[in-house]
Amino acid sequence: MQKIPQWADVVLVPLISLLLAAIISALVIIAIGQDPIEAVKLMVIGALGSTYGWGYTLYYATNFIFTGLAVSVAFHAKLFNIGGEGQAMIGGLGVAIAALYIPWPHWSIALLGCTCSAAIFGALWGYLPAILQAKRGSHIVITTIMFNFIAAGLLNYVLVNVMRPPASMDPATASFPPATHLPTLHDLLMPLGINFSRTTPANITFLIAFLAAVFVWLLIWKTRLGYSIRSFGQSGSAAKYAGINPVKITVITMLISGGLAGMMSINTTMGEAERLILNAPEGAGFIGIAVALMGRSHPLGVVLASLLFGFLYQGGAELAMWMAIPRELIVVIQALVILFTGALDNMVRLPINALLTIIQKSGDAK
């Protein structure tokens, strides 16, 4: 079997998958009597046509980078971490506790402290399923899903009964003190002479997401730990032979994965809401799975896929606002993208592979 060239693997196949998803989406839009060309225009202008659109696109993308990296790291150890959502929620709790109860002198130190706190809380939420998997053989897919519900319940309890300011009717914490407010992209780009929209939630966390991607890349491909994680993921029996402790690797991998998912809440809780609200991740933990699949568990792929999904989120919101396309249809479009880029990957990959082999063969024959 000929090997598919790398450019086809990482560029051509996802592009064709996207195109197929777009065509079917267009058919659905036509079926409800709307104009798909108009819809695409609106999405592109809405998500990328202004700094306002970009601000939201990047804000969503930041969330997806963190959760996508979380799923990717676990996936290198063949652990399917479906619990990004719960880990992000508990990470938010870590942010809120650190932001509210520690008197931070400056936002930069607050960012550092709260990031650590978010990572530790998220990691803790990944640790329990990891231990259950490694020691008791409870399947991590099941336990991480369960832990999403437990996280939601726990957060509900904490917000309603413990952290809610007495006078408030809202299940949320008090607003964080001003010293913890993060600079937005508007604040960061102003000194460079770029007037970025003031009203968008995109903030400095976007840069941290980039750093996290670089960190994951170094970890997975340049360190002993990453080597061990990949070995364990590729072959459990070989890892045993090599003296890699499966319990240790499972736990460490899930700590890192949970930590990354937890760090997402810096963006939502500290950067945007500036207080902890119920259901802050808004499904980003699950989108992370699609992002990791589409990005083939590679940090660069995850960043690119996150930008795409950020675009779909923001563009979809614009569609719902300006056209007679119901909100549910936006979800359908997003689902189609996930379906084609993630689940139906081989449907596109295999024919392309065969086609390229034929082309190569006829090239050789000449």
Next chain:
Amino acid sequence: MTINDKKGRHETVVPAIELVNISKAFGAVQANKDISIRVMPGTIHGIIGENGAGKSTLMSILYGYYKADKGEIFIKGSQTSIPDSQAAISAGIGMVFQHFKLVQNFTVLENIILGVEDGAMLRPSLAKARKSLTELAKEYELNVDPDANIEDLSVGHQQRVEILKALYRQANILILDEPTGVLTPAEANQLFRILHRLRDEGKTILLITHKLREIMNITETVSVMRRGEIVATVPTSQTSPEALAELMVGRKVLLRVDKKPAKPGAKILDVKNLRVVDEVGIERLKGVDFHVRSGEVLGIAGVAGNGQSELLAVLGGYQKATGTVKINEKPIEVGSASQGQSRRANGLSHVPEDRQQEGLIMEFTAWENSVFGYHHDAGIQNGIFMNNAAIRNEAQAKIERFDIRPPDPRLKARNFSGGNQQKIVLAREIERDPEILLVGQPTRGVDIGAIEFIHRQIMTLRDKGKAVLLVSVELDEVLSLSDRIAVMFDGNIMGERLASETDEKELGLLMAGVKTGTN
């Protein structure tokens, strides 16, 4: 077409099987190329070739698993198309696979009627099968208890059930794929007796194997395959093992290992009362004692599944056990299953039995695999990172020293042939210059050319004064490499012999669990 238009031959007998110009390609790989064979009825016809020579593909075409790209199949002179295994069965072809296709918790009778029940109720079919089984047993000496569960039968008897299954389906042509791989020498001899009997009764037998001795012992005609082609078909009486080996590999091969006298020194590995109980509570090792000295090879012979794998896993540090193991007089930890790193630090290297499941990560490149298990070594670190450039360079050098092909450290392990994969493992473990080397099945699925090389490497290590523990199910290999031989049966060591003072017959009895004489 009838056999009469074939020029130059004057048989009046119609061949049982005739293949004409069979070709089959998988992508760019030509697995079978213009294969033409005639198998005469009432004979045992051997097909021999190295792994990847295309034997299995050819048999799969004959049994309807693959469709040939071109070529024709004649069964008893009439052209037959075999699109699936049902068609093969109705053409009178029966197949005995290397890995049996039996339902473990069904009885022999139930397995035999599986797929050929006559109607919704089982009772009449079972009665019919019982009757015909009695007849077959009488006719071919194929005695098996029809009411025994498969899981309670020995491997040799399970194989008989496979043969009975084929005969019950009226097979006149039997194809056996590596039938002796899992048998003791005694069981193999019994199988050969059965095959002779079947042949005498007029059945045609096609035997696929890589063992030269079997071909020489029981076939009438042998076809040699190399790289998808039949390179020769000769009467067995007119050829020799050396000639066949040369045909298989395409060059002269040294079949004997060049062994200098051993100079055993101090006890390097000392094992006392080693016991292993597996996760379902079955005792796999039942108190094993032995030692290995420097400068000698201790061979562990035995049929697969008698505790050898567990023994290697314990010594390799990834299986819990009780008992004592000393390396250089120093006791090592056997009560924990993650001692792989400390074993390596104690100077123990391990070439595992299964290179694809254990020794290599198939999706990793050759250079990544070249430090597998040693990735914590200080020498290959660069601060907190691994020094990948240095590892790659060292891998390139190892590839040259061990003549691994293709010589590209960036290729994934799965893109190398079996022999070259084994060389990657061997290069990694031997170049550590270990005090003791554990080797499991060093030449399983490895072609003859590479076998010669691997055996030489093991002997060189022993002559340098290292201790070698060799586990192999190939009795020839154990006999030719070892200085002392211990035979394992059912988790025990049945006996220990000097290689120079024993033979296959004595070892074969020990492998079957029969105590003979004294040590």
